[in-house]
Amino acid sequence: MAEWSKELLEFHEELDSVNLGPLWAHIHHMNTTQPKAKAVPYLWKTELINSYLNRAEKLLEVGVGSAERRAVYLVNPGMKHLQPIAWGGATQTLYAAVQAVKPGEIAPPHRHTATALRFVMKGKGGFGRVDGEKITFEPGDYLITPTWSWHDHTNLGDETVFWMDCLDTPFIMAMDVSFTEFHPDKQQPLLVPDDFSSRRYQGGMVRPISDRQPKSVALGRYKWGLAKQALDGLSEFDPDPIDGFAIEYINPSNGKDANNRIGARMQKLPPHFKGRAHRHVHSNVYHVFKGQGYTVMNGVRFDWSEGDFFAVPPWTWHEHVNTSADEEAFLFSTNDLPIMEAFDFERQEEYDQNNGYQEISDVFQPINV
Numbered sequence: 270m271a272e273w274s275k276e277l278l279e280f281h282e283e284l285d286s287v288n289l290g291p292l293w294a295h296i297h298h299m300n301t302t303q304p305k306a307k308a309v310p311y312l313w314k315t316e317l318i319n320s321y322l323n324r325a326e327k328l329l330e331v332g333v334g335s336a337e338r339r340a341v342y343l344v345n346p347g348m349k350h351l352q353p354i355a356w357g358g359a360t361q362t363l364y365a366a367v368q369a370v371k372p373g374e375i376a377p378p379h380r381h382t383a384t385a386l387r388f389v390m391k392g393k394g395g396f397g398r399v400d401g402e403k404i405t406f407e408p409g410d411y412l413i414t415p416t417w418s419w420h421d422h423t424n425l426g427d428e429t430v431f432w433m434d435c436l437d438t439p440f441i442m443a444m445d446v447s448f449t450e451f452h453p454d455k456q457q458p459l460l461v462p463d464d465f466s467s468r469r470y471q472g473g474m475v476r477p478i479s480d481r482q483p484k485s486v487a488l489g490r491y492k493w494g495l496a497k498q499a500l501d502g503l504s505e506f507d508p509d510p511i512d513g514f515a516i517e518y519i520n521p522s523n524g525k526d527a528n529n530r531i532g533a534r535m536q537k538l539p540p541h542f543k544g545r546a547h548r549h550v551h552s553n554v555y556h557v558f559k560g561q562g563y564t565v566m567n568g569v570r571f572d573w574s575e576g577d578f579f580a581v582p583p584w585t586w587h588e589h590v591n592t593s594a595d596e597e598a599f600l601f602s603t604n605d606l607p608i609m610e611a612f613d614f615e616r617q618e619e620y621d622q623n624n625g626y627q628e629i630s631d632v633f634q635p636i637n638v
């Protein structure tokens with residue numbers, strides 16, 4: 270980088286004082302040779318999140334006139350400085366949280382520009398209403414609440430229901446395009462039969478003839494049993510050397526991502542699986558649905574077990590390992606690939622040194638309860 274003379278440095282300051290900038294001095298911040306992610310590789314232990322959610326269960330009631338939602342969200346330490354509220358970012362585009370709904374509670378209906386998806390973690394008796402459809406769910410199910418769709422959540426069971434929420438909130442904040450509307454009723458009216466979209470599409474291998482023209486939202490719920498079945502089918506063949514056995518949740522009406530701005534995957538790492546490293550422009554938030562192992566990110570080992578969450582920022586080397594000799598590991602993950610692909614930003618690179626495996630230089634120490 271050039272050394273600037275005293276006169277030029279003063280000139281830069283003068284430009285700044287009148288809200289102008291010297292490109293010659295700042296161009297390297299704009300045209301970086303590779304992405305410099307604000308988010309850092311990070312991992313949140315499930316026990317930590319749960320301990321705070323349990324406290325929130327005691328402190329907060331959910332419903333009209335009280336808290337709209339009871340959710341504790343992941344704050345990436347590398348984004349803490351972003352105002353307001355760190356942009357709600359687990360990565361630069363993805364918000365992720367764990368939400369708890371106690372028996373009898375109704376989280377009231379609203380709709381917003383941010384698109385949302387959910388992965389059910391624990392508890393029975395929960396259901397949601399999405400644009401007039403009642404959607405029932407159980408652990409392992411994947412649900413979508415696309416942009417500007419009315420949604421409310423209820424728990425008619427006798428145990429607290431927990432799920433992972435993922436929205437593109439930081440992206441919405443970066444774009445300054447957030448609109449939200451609150452429904453006048455405690456719950457939105459039901460307009461179609463219960464589980465209408467899932468019943469019409471069943472597993473998604475076929476579509477109703479009336480849906481020959483693609484629909485942006487065809488299916489609201491993706492059952493864990495069907496995802497597992499697809500992974501079992503894949504497992505009859507060789508695993509992907511990087512991701513093991515992995516599937517994407519798609520919109521059966523157009524073959525694209527189930528939620529048009531956030532991708533979602535379920536991957537199975539067989540016992541002792543040791544994936545090779547790669548990096549890509551799109552970022553991920555992972556949730557460990559089952560199993561234990563570790564992920565190496567930029568040379569640091571992040572140990573994980575059931576219920577944990579971790580963030581993979583853009584252009585971060587990462588590789589996944591299942592440390593169990595007999596148990597499979599299942600990782601649910603969300604990504605911003607639809608956004609990256611829409612703007613031709615996506616690139617991927619495989620790690621070609623050391624047979625494709627990073628040298629581990631450090632072990633991440635998570636915050637524990």
Ligand SMILES: [Fe+2]
Nearest residue numbers: 379381385420
């Ligand atoms: Fe919402």
Ligand SMILES: [Fe+2]
Nearest residue numbers: 547548549587
């Ligand atoms: Fe990856």
